[in-house]
Amino acid sequence: MAINRKHIDKVFGQKFSLLDQKNLERYFEDSNLNEEVRLVVKEQWEQFVPNPASCPNLDPIFYKLYYTINNREDSAPKGRSLFLRISQIAAILIVGLLIATSIYFSNDGREKVITQQVEFISRSGFRNQFKLPDGTVGWLGYNSELRYHVDNNDRIRPSATIFCKV
Amino acid sequence: MNLRIDDIDNGLIAQLRNGNKEAFKLLFEKYGIRLYQFSLKYLREKEDAEDLLNEVFLKIWENRSSLKTDTSFQSYLFTIAYNNIRQRFLQKSREEKYIQIFAEENLVDSSKGEDQVDYTQIVQKINKVIDLLPARRKEIFNLSYKEELKNHEIADKLGLSEQFVKNQLSVARKYIISNIKENNHIASLLLFYLLAGQDSE
Numbered sequence: 001m002a003i004n005r006k007h008i009d010k011v012f013g014q015k016f017s018l019l020d021q022k023n024l025e026r027y028f029e030d031s032n033l034n035e036e037v038r039l040v041v042k043e044q045w046e047q048f049v050p051n052p053a054s055c056p057n058l059d060p061i062f063y064k065l066y067y068t069i070n071n072r073e074d075s076a077p078k079g080r081s082l083f084l085r086i087s088q089i090a091a092i093l094i095v096g097l098l099i100a101t102s103i104y105f106s107n108d109g110r111e112k113v114i115t116q117q118v119e120f121i122s123r124s125g126f127r128n129q130f131k132l133p134d135g136t137v138g139w140l141g142y143n144s145e146l147r148y149h150v151d152n153n154d155r156i157r158p159s160a161t162i163f164c165k166v
Numbered sequence: 167m168n169l170r171i172d173d174i175d176n177g178l179i180a181q182l183r184n185g186n187k188e189a190f191k192l193l194f195e196k197y198g199i200r201l202y203q204f205s206l207k208y209l210r211e212k213e214d215a216e217d218l219l220n221e222v223f224l225k226i227w228e229n230r231s232s233l234k235t236d237t238s239f240q241s242y243l244f245t246i247a248y249n250n251i252r253q254r255f256l257q258k259s260r261e262e263k264y265i266q267i268f269a270e271e272n273l274v275d276s277s278k279g280e281d282q283v284d285y286t287q288i289v290q291k292i293n294k295v296i297d298l299l300p301a302r303r304k305e306i307f308n309l310s311y312k313e314e315l316k317n318h319e320i321a322d323k324l325g326l327s328e329q330f331v332k333n334q335l336s337v338a339r340k341y342i343i344s345n346i347k348e349n350n351h352i353a354s355l356l357l358f359y360l361l362a363g364q365d366s367e
Contacts, residue, residue: 011207011208012207012208013207014210014285014286015284016214016284016285017281017282017283017284018266018269018270018274018283018285018288019281019283020281020285021259021266021285025255025256025259027255028252028256030302033364034252041248042244042248044204045204045244045248046205046240048200048203050199050200050204051203052199052204053200054203055203055210057354058194058198058219061198061219061220062191062194062195062198064220065220065224065227066187066191068220068224069187069224070226072247082184101168108289117326125246129333130203145208148206165318
């Protein structure tokens, strides 16, 4: 279906009927007719001669616009904005890396103490032989317990009476 | 001459691409009035034309880095403006749908058709007369025409009987029609179109 230019021109001329209004609404809504309407409106645009004498002062609109663009976070052009975003990500990564490195090196000089408790338990009626990490051999009497801690320096802290083979 | 205008525009756009606000201001001063007056013809309300001007130039500023100097700035400006005018026209038309329905139901002479009703005047007049209705009647009228609610839905919403809603709508309709007729608006509107039709023929 083709458009009827008369309806568009009448709306543009601001002397239009309900029928003109409804038709232009239909043209604008219909994607198949839209290109045709666009060409008519473009022709009107090209031939349009503004009347500066009847135009209100547009300075307030420009100042509003100026205020908006000055206060917009994304007022930078898209290319520059992308560069800025990449820089921000890089900065976050570098700071994270620096923090991780400083934590790693600050812990490096400290003595790491890892202790482990070893237990020997002898039940009633039996005597048990045991061997310590330094090669010492001993016997634990019945109903006795031997506990000691092994740390990185292999220090042994006995907490029971034991008989050792010397 | 066109070449010179394009050359001037290209110079301004080249500066605008570098974020020069003075160039942006010069483009606004050069095309602002034209765009405002052109869009006003389709949108009818100066507030709409001002908003459009603001939106179009804001878009130009936001897309300044992708502006091309080898194509006409006027064409680019038109493309943005056309899409904005189209959207605003449709939005406004949706908002005025109730007036269109009321006019079709009560004011359009079926023998003469919709072409006989001056749209701008009928919108202004109906809005003015609706404002003169008593508060309750106006609320019922707006719910029926603007919100497109059925009589029983309005009755439920406002806690009234359906018959009361029906009566209020009938009184409101008669009031609006008689008010327009008393002021001879229908006659003047129709006369305007008869004259306009003769002019065009």
